[in-house]
Amino acid sequence: MLTDIEIAQQAKMMKIGQIAEKLGISEDELEPYGHYKAxxxxxxxxxxxxxxxxxxxxxxxINPTPxxxxxxxxxxxxxxxxxxxxxxxxxxxxxxxxxxxxxxxxGAAGGxxxxxxxxxxxxxxxxxxMHAITAANNLLAAMIDNHIQQGNELNIDVRRIxxxxxxxxxxxxxxNCVVGMGGKANGVPREDHFQITVASEIMAILCLAxxxxxxxxxxxxxxxxxxxxxxxxxxxxxxxxxxxTALLRxxxxxxxxxxxxxNPAIIHGGPFANIAHGCNSVRATKLALKLSDYVxxxxxFGSDLGAEKFFDIKCRTAGLKPDCVVLVATIRALKYNGGVxxxxxxxxxxxxxxxxxxxxxVHIENMRAFGVPVVVAINHFATDTDAEIELVRKFCQKMVVxxxxxxxxxxxxxxxxxxxxxxxxAIDDEMSSFAPIYDEKLTIKEKLEIVAxxxxxxxxVVYTAKADKAIREIEELGLDRVPICVAKTQYSLSDNPTxxxxxxGFKITVSDVRASSGAGFVVIYTGDIMTMPGLPKVPSAExxxxxxxxxxxxLF
Numbered sequence: 319m320l321t322d323i324e325i326a327q328q329a330k331m332m333k334i335g336q337i338a339e340k341l342g343i344s345e346d347e348l349e350p351y352g353h354y355k356a357x358x359x360x361x362x363x364x365x366x367x368x369x370x371x372x373x374x375x376x377x378x379x380i381n382p383t384p385x386x387x388x389x390x391x392x393x394x395x396x397x398x399x400x401x402x403x404x405x406x407x408x409x410x411x412x413x414x415x416x417x418x419x420x421x422x423x424x425g426a427a428g429g430x431x432x433x434x435x436x437x438x439x440x441x442x443x444x445x446x447x448m449h450a451i452t453a454a455n456n457l458l459a460a461m462i463d464n465h466i467q468q469g470n471e472l473n474i475d476v477r478r479i480x481x482x483x484x485x486x487x488x489x490x491x492x493x494n495c496v497v498g499m500g501g502k503a504n505g506v507p508r509e510d511h512f513q514i515t516v517a518s519e520i521m522a523i524l525c526l527a528x529x530x531x532x533x534x535x536x537x538x539x540x541x542x543x544x545x546x547x548x549x550x551x552x553x554x555x556x557x558x559x560x561x562x563t564a565l566l567r568x569x570x571x572x573x574x575x576x577x578x579x580x581n582p583a584i585i586h587g588g589p590f591a592n593i594a595h596g597c598n599s600v601r602a603t604k605l606a607l608k609l610s611d612y613v614x615x616x617x618x619f620g621s622d623l624g625a626e627k628f629f630d631i632k633c634r635t636a637g638l639k640p641d642c643v644v645l646v647a648t649i650r651a652l653k654y655n656g657g658v659x660x661x662x663x664x665x666x667x668x669x670x671x672x673x674x675x676x677x678x679x680v681h682i683e684n685m686r687a688f689g690v691p692v693v694v695a696i697n698h699f700a701t702d703t704d705a706e707i708e709l710v711r712k713f714c715q716k717m718v719v720x721x722x723x724x725x726x727x728x729x730x731x732x733x734x735x736x737x738x739x740x741x742x743x744a745i746d747d748e749m750s751s752f753a754p755i756y757d758e759k760l761t762i763k764e765k766l767e768i769v770a771x772x773x774x775x776x777x778x779v780v781y782t783a784k785a786d787k788a789i790r791e792i793e794e795l796g797l798d799r800v801p802i803c804v805a806k807t808q809y810s811l812s813d814n815p816t817x818x819x820x821x822x823g824f825k826i827t828v829s830d831v832r833a834s835s836g837a838g839f840v841v842i843y844t845g846d847i848m849t850m851p852g853l854p855k856v857p858s859a860e861x862x863x864x865x866x867x868x869x870x871x872x873l874f
Contacts, residue, residue, distance in 0.1 A: 322429050322874040326437035329578050337576045341408065341609040349571070351445045354436050357571040358584070358605060360529070366608040372406075373641040373745055374607060377616040377695075378625035378685070380677050381818070382808050384660045385650040388429065388697040388727065392646045392734075393616045395432035395726025396695075396741065398579045399734025400612055405742065408610040409434070409577065412598045412618070413448065413588035414441045415516045417488040417851055420859035425874055426588070430727035432734075434575055434583045438870050447524075447586070448486045448515055450569035454537075454562040455520045459483045459510075461558045462542060463497065466506050472545065472555055476508040479543040480832065481553075482849075486515035490852030513849035517593045520562075522803075522837035524570060525587035525599040526635050533570055534563045540836035541797070550795055553836070572602035579731050582610075591618025592808040593849045595627040595839070600636040614644075619808035621645065621681045622773050629688050630754045630769075631801045631839055641750045642741055643685045647678050648697045649706050655819045664701040671706050675713050676820040680811060682717055684773050689751035691744040694721040695737050720744055758801050762789050762831065762840055765802045770826045774811045780827045785843075788831040792840060797833040802840050805847045813845035 320328075334356045338348055347365070349357035377393040393409055400407035411434065414426035425441035427434045434440060443449070459481060466474055485492065492512035498505030515521060519540055527533035538554035545551060553559055572586035586602035589595050596618030597603075606613040617624030625643065633640065649671060650663040656674025658667055678694070685692045694714050696707075707723065714721035722740045725733035756768040763779070770776040781789070792798050809815035812824045830843040853859075861872035 322433065323437060323871065325431060325578070326427075326433055326435050327869070329435045331435055331576060332580050334574060334576075337580065337582050338574060341582050343574075343609070348574070354575065355439060355445060356574045357445060357568060358574055359571060363601070363605060366605070369608040371607040372611045372613050374603070374638060375612060375614045375642045375644060375741060376625060376628060376640050376690075377614060377644045377646060378621040378628075378681075379619070379646040380651060380681050381620040381622070381655070381810060383651040383654040385648060385654050385663055387646050387648055387651055389616055389646045390426055391428045391430065391432045391727055392644070392695055392697055392724060393614050394428040394434055394577055394583070395724060395730065395734040396644065396737055397581055397583070397614045398432065398577055398726070398731025399738035400614070400741070401579070401581050402731045402735055403738050403742070405612050405738070406610050407612040407614060408582045408584060408606045410584045410586075410598055410602045410606040410613055410615040412616070413444055413573075413585055415514065415588055415590070416442070416448065416486045417514050417516070419873070420853070420862070421488045421851065421857055422854040429874070431578060431730035432726035433578050434585065435578060436575070438873060440575065440585065441873060444585075445573050447569040447573070448588070450565050451518060451520050451524060452484055452486055452515045454565040455484045455515070455518045457562055457565065458540070458542070458553055458556070458558050461556050463505050465556060472551060473547065474551060475544050475546045476506060479508070481540065481542040482511045482513050484513050484515045484518040488514065488851040488853045490850065493848065493850045514590075514851060516588050516590045517849040519834045519837050520566075521587065521589050522594055522834060522839075524566060525589055525595070525597065526632070526837055527570065528600060528636070530563065530567070530570060533566060534559055536836040536838070537562050538836070541833050570601065572599060572605060591624035591627060593805045593847060595631045595803050596624035597628050597632045600632060603638065604636060621684050622811050623804070623806060623808055625685065626755070626769065626773050627803060629752070630756065631803060633752070634754050634758065634801060635838060639750060639752050640690050641745050643690050643692045644695050644737070644741060645678070645681055645685060645692055646695045646697055648699060649702045649710060650699055652678060666703040666706060668705050668709055671709055674819055675710065677811075677818070678713070679717060680775065680820050682719055687755055687772060689753050691748040691750060692719050693737070693740050693744050694719055696721060696723045697727070698723045698725045759799050762792065762798050762802060766804070766826075766828070766842055769802065769804060774826060775820065775822065776812065776824055776826045778825045780825050782827070782829050785828040785831050792831065792833045795833070797835050798840060800839050802842055803834070804842045804844060805849070806844045807847060
């Protein structure tokens with residue numbers, strides 16, 4: 319059996335200009351990065367801005383498990399399947415972070431015969447967007463410390479600097495550090511912190527900005543800290559915005575690549591959903607809608623994280639109105655939610671499936687709460703038995719939701735034809751009445767209470783003294799009447815990763831709250847969530863190699 323990278327390396331790719339032609343994009347609207355990648359220019363945005371929008375399909379999932387759900391694989395496969403049934407469809411995805419690539423989770427280019435290519439490029443440096451975001455972030459951090467070193471005219475309180483450095487790598491040793499050591503010439507010593515690039519506010523800003531001017535405005539609004547007399551300081555106060563924008567000038571433009579079946583794929587931005595808002599860029603999605611009849615996009619992790627933020631942050635900010643939600647699950651993952659050990663998931667266990675399928679039920683109800691038609695996609699495995707499949711069909715029938723069994727990993731687009739037909743049928747049969755689940759003008763606590771009780775099914779919310787103090791400060795600055803972005807474990811509907819299925823009798827504990835005033839939301843930190851992951855005992859990096867011809871192996 320071929321690995322993902324072996325399948326990708328055997329792909330017969332078309333030159334990127336040929337892929338662009340499928341979307342009606344001319345050569346002078348492309349900025350090529352070699353033969354198979356390109357940036358999509360502002361000239362293209364300006365030309366198609368009055369085009370009619372296509373239909374928007376969001377792919378989300380149940381809570382992730384070690385068994386895997388295949389959300390990106392399903393997203394790519396659905397695009398292939400839609401094109402197979404004659405629907406002009408583009409997939410719009412997030413860019414992978416190097417952290418999971420070399421850590422444990424893996425890349426974000428799909429899998430098997432349902433991938434975007436060139437897979438190695440996409441999963442590694444791609445067109446340099448991640449590096450540009452990292453550089454812009456760390457330029458601001460450097461300018462903060464330099465300002466303090468050069469006399470501190472702004473009277474920055476070194477104990478209350480909120481802005482963190484970042485690195486697109488899992489490096490737990492950098493979570494907490496001290497900078498400015500080594501004497502007077504090397505800066506003022508202070509405690510500092512790193513987070514992974516995909517959790518940086520710069521990443522969120524890039525993904526929510528509508529154009530270069532909006533990007534500059536948002537960068538200027540970043541709350542970097544406070545003065546010694548307790549006044550807020552923003553990035554614009556340091557005169558850092560112009561240089562940061564210069565670093566991001568090219569990164570703001572989406573990237574065009576292709577699927578294994580030579581269908582267009584637009585990939586741009588990559589915030590995680592457990593520690594950030596979990597969606598690709600507004601620019602990528604809106605451009606895809608102008609160029610296609612249907613657009614398949616995804617949101618990270620389960621619907622309680624990625625989809626909720628897609629609806630309440632991205633759609634609200636960009637004025638998007640999704641037409642359908644595809645909710646991905648596997649029978650293996652549902653059995654895991656029912657208490658089956660990972661090693662035993664291949665064995666038939668209808669009783670465990672019956673117990674674990676309640677997790678799917680919660681996610682179906684969650685998506686319906688936003689007024690959008692739902693189609694369940696069961697990512698099919700050979701170990702799925704007839705009895706288990708029948709149970710899932712009856713469960714979906716009872717919940718009055720369409721269900722399709724897809725096999726895109728092994729069959730590509732051919733394995734998604736049933737799913738594609740069900741999605742088109744859902745869009746045609748049921749008009750979306752999408753609406754966010756809360757009013758952004760509510761207080762922070764009121765908004766979180768709605769998300770916690772209606773989406774997570776919690777009994778309420780508990781706040782630490784630190785969180786309460788942070789909320790008061792944000793309210794005093796007038797930065798609270800915006801959407802919230804909850805940083806929470808992806809493995810459970812609760813903030814406890816060990817509580818699987820449909821947990822009850824719990825409350826969400828908030829440890830801290832921070833204003834991402836440039837991005838335009840407030841981040842709520844729950845449980846033990848960290849914004850700088852660590853590497854596992856055996857990181858994926860140990861398996862990756864390059865031969866004398868430059869051919870990469872071991873990359874999934």
